[in-house]
Amino acid sequence: MPKILFAAPDLWDEYRDALPLALHQAGVVADLVLEADPETVDYIIYAPSAPLQDFTPYTRTKAVLSLWAGVERIVGNATLTQPLCRMVDPSLTEGMVEWVVGHTLRHHLGMDAHIVNPAHRWEQIVPPLARERPVTVLGLGELGRACAQVLAALNFAVTGWSRTPKTLAGIRCLSGEGGLRQALTGAQIVVTLLPRTTQTENTLNAETLALPARGAVVLNPGRGALIDDAALLAALDTGQIGHATLDVFRVEPLFAGHPYWQHPRVTVTPHIAADTRASSAARVIAENVRRHEAGEALLHLVDRARGY
Amino acid sequence: MPKILFAAPDLWDEYRDALPLALHQAGVVADLVLEADPETVDYIIYAPSAPLQDFTPYTRTKAVLSLWAGVERIVGNATLTQPLCRMVDPSLTEGMVEWVVGHTLRHHLGMDAHIVNPAHRWEQIVPPLARERPVTVLGLGELGRACAQVLAALNFAVTGWSRTPKTLAGIRCLSGEGGLRQALTGAQIVVTLLPRTTQTENTLNAETLALPARGAVVLNPGRGALIDDAALLAALDTGQIGHATLDVFRVEPLFAGHPYWQHPRVTVTPHIAADTRASSAARVIAENVRRHEAGEALLHLVDRARGY
Numbered sequence: 001m002p003k004i005l006f007a008a009p010d011l012w013d014e015y016r017d018a019l020p021l022a023l024h025q026a027g028v029v030a031d032l033v034l035e036a037d038p039e040t041v042d043y044i045i046y047a048p049s050a051p052l053q054d055f056t057p058y059t060r061t062k063a064v065l066s067l068w069a070g071v072e073r074i075v076g077n078a079t080l081t082q083p084l085c086r087m088v089d090p091s092l093t094e095g096m097v098e099w100v101v102g103h104t105l106r107h108h109l110g111m112d113a114h115i116v117n118p119a120h121r122w123e124q125i126v127p128p129l130a131r132e133r134p135v136t137v138l139g140l141g142e143l144g145r146a147c148a149q150v151l152a153a154l155n156f157a158v159t160g161w162s163r164t165p166k167t168l169a170g171i172r173c174l175s176g177e178g179g180l181r182q183a184l185t186g187a188q189i190v191v192t193l194l195p196r197t198t199q200t201e202n203t204l205n206a207e208t209l210a211l212p213a214r215g216a217v218v219l220n221p222g223r224g225a226l227i228d229d230a231a232l233l234a235a236l237d238t239g240q241i242g243h244a245t246l247d248v249f250r251v252e253p254l255f256a257g258h259p260y261w262q263h264p265r266v267t268v269t270p271h272i273a274a275d276t277r278a279s280s281a282a283r284v285i286a287e288n289v290r291r292h293e294a295g296e297a298l299l300h301l302v303d304r305a306r307g308y
Numbered sequence: 309m310p311k312i313l314f315a316a317p318d319l320w321d322e323y324r325d326a327l328p329l330a331l332h333q334a335g336v337v338a339d340l341v342l343e344a345d346p347e348t349v350d351y352i353i354y355a356p357s358a359p360l361q362d363f364t365p366y367t368r369t370k371a372v373l374s375l376w377a378g379v380e381r382i383v384g385n386a387t388l389t390q391p392l393c394r395m396v397d398p399s400l401t402e403g404m405v406e407w408v409v410g411h412t413l414r415h416h417l418g419m420d421a422h423i424v425n426p427a428h429r430w431e432q433i434v435p436p437l438a439r440e441r442p443v444t445v446l447g448l449g450e451l452g453r454a455c456a457q458v459l460a461a462l463n464f465a466v467t468g469w470s471r472t473p474k475t476l477a478g479i480r481c482l483s484g485e486g487g488l489r490q491a492l493t494g495a496q497i498v499v500t501l502l503p504r505t506t507q508t509e510n511t512l513n514a515e516t517l518a519l520p521a522r523g524a525v526v527l528n529p530g531r532g533a534l535i536d537d538a539a540l541l542a543a544l545d546t547g548q549i550g551h552a553t554l555d556v557f558r559v560e561p562l563f564a565g566h567p568y569w570q571h572p573r574v575t576v577t578p579h580i581a582a583d584t585r586a587s588s589a590a591r592v593i594a595e596n597v598r599r600h601e602a603g604e605a606l607l608h609l610v611d612r613a614r615g616y
Binding site for chain 1 (some may be wrong): 406410562569
């Protein structure tokens with residue numbers, strides 16, 4: 001009977017019912033514990049907030065299963081040599097798609113002028129159709145791909161960009177450095193859903209923020225570090241960027257007095273675009289344990305060289 | 309060569325280029341005029357704003373082709389005995405879907421609390437997933453059906469209601485009087501897209517507004533008369549209805565000082581949810597002329613008994 005160490009004590013309340021249920025439903029009989037002699041642990045369920053930082057003594061551990069989609073705070077840990085799996089929670093993708101599509105339509109339709117309209121102006125400015133609105137999604141991983149596809153299904157003129165070439169039906173796919181400039185040029189809405197790596201830091205900077213159409217909107221539900229904050233604020237001040245709706249920040253919660261709180265062209269959402277739901281995340285964890293015990297390949301294995 | 313009277317002079321500027329082009333592209337050779345001896349007119353292109361009100365002298369007219377989707381201001385005209393066709397403009401449907409899906413996601417995600425957040429509160433209230441959000445669409449005509457289907461594709465738990473029974477994949481379809489009560493009961497977002505007829509007036513009234521979940525949202529991009537305004541304002545005051553986002557009103561533009569402008573739980577959008585675009589509407593008109601001249605059935609013929 002495999003021993004599973006739940007090494008994210010602050011999340012135990014959320015998972016105490018969901019995990020045993022999911023393991024049972026996956027047909028896995030396991031010993032789920034909150035503490036254990038490291039040498040006896042077969043699987044570690046993990047979050048970056050966990051006190052466990054030295055993986056060296058976990059000599060028989062077959063996999064570290066992250067409860068978080070982002071693993072940038074884990075991959076740098078040199079003691080973690082065991083196979084590491086990211087969380088790819090279908091409910092997380094659903095929530096992300098809802099946030100991205102919702103805020104894309106909000107800006108596309110110009111809703112803010114109706115939500116806040118103290119002068120009670122009746123101005124019949126009919127927005128263009130989605131098919132006339134170029135939207136660029138940076139990052140075509142699990143989340144970026146899902147968002148791009150739903151936006152395209154809503155008729156938006158979607159361009160997707162990824163580091164390595166990809167092909168997606170109904171989406172203009174670009175890749176590489178030159179492709180990035182091309183993907184941003186003329187975009188009216190830019191969505192950043194890249195993983196956080198040393199290469200993706202400050203993808204939106206003074207130079208790249210000059211490429212979209214004047215007054216373009218930036219939506220960042222990805223990672224705070226994808227954007228050079230000073231460059232974005234400067235572009236908002238000149239009107240080159242018309243609005244930024246940001247869900248993630250370099251330091252969270254966003255501190256009181258941060259320029260993003262003050263700026264009239266910035267909307268802050270408090271890191272809610274995609275939240276892992278315990279019930280569905282527990283099913284992903286249980287399925288990976290089941291697979292490994294049955295001799296099948298682990299799902300969502302992190303590529304250490306790429307960092308995600 | 310058929311003679312087509314363009315009887316909506318205030319719209320001529322929009323259509324003067326689009327109509328000849330669309331007729332040409334449909335292979336129709338016609339005489340498009342702004343004035344004519346009534347007895348010589350084969351087709352009338354019409355809008356309710358037109359000065360032409362007496363159709364009696366148009367003895368040879370084969371069809372009256374409306375530039376508007378709604379024909380409630382036309383069907384009551386007893387002199388109009390010629391076949392009457394509504395406008396079913398694909399771009400109108402697209403625009404409507406964008407408005408309905410956008411405002412549904414806005415309320416679903418609780419965006420307003422982030423768009424207007426003067427205290428800079430960082431409150432991580434994660435919304436439920438769309439699959440947990442019951443949305444009811446009243447009316448399953450061209451527009452209601454399209455909206456219901458896209459909302460269902462975004463995973464919303466969609467109930468559709470129509471006067472006569474309909475079946476739509478992925479949507480719980482109800483009909484008739486009893487079905488209306490069932491469709492509204494427990495709904496968290498209600499979208500009204502019924503045609504305006506004597507039967508649909510005040511569909512949302514004191515009694516029916518009590519049925520949705522407490523704090524439910526009403527979206528009305530259909531017709532102003534579908535809602536009993538006093539009953540809606542009362543339900544907003546008690547909190548039974550949490551918010552109303554209204555695009556259409558009994559009298560437009562909505563007059564200054566109207567309670568809807570003042571109410572903190574009402575968003576007014578200035579009849580922009582669906583706008584007929586001249587280029588695509590002209591193609592619909594041209595196609596109907598082409599069909600009738602070729603002996604084919606007219607599209608979008610109004611059923612006088614039903615009134616739409």
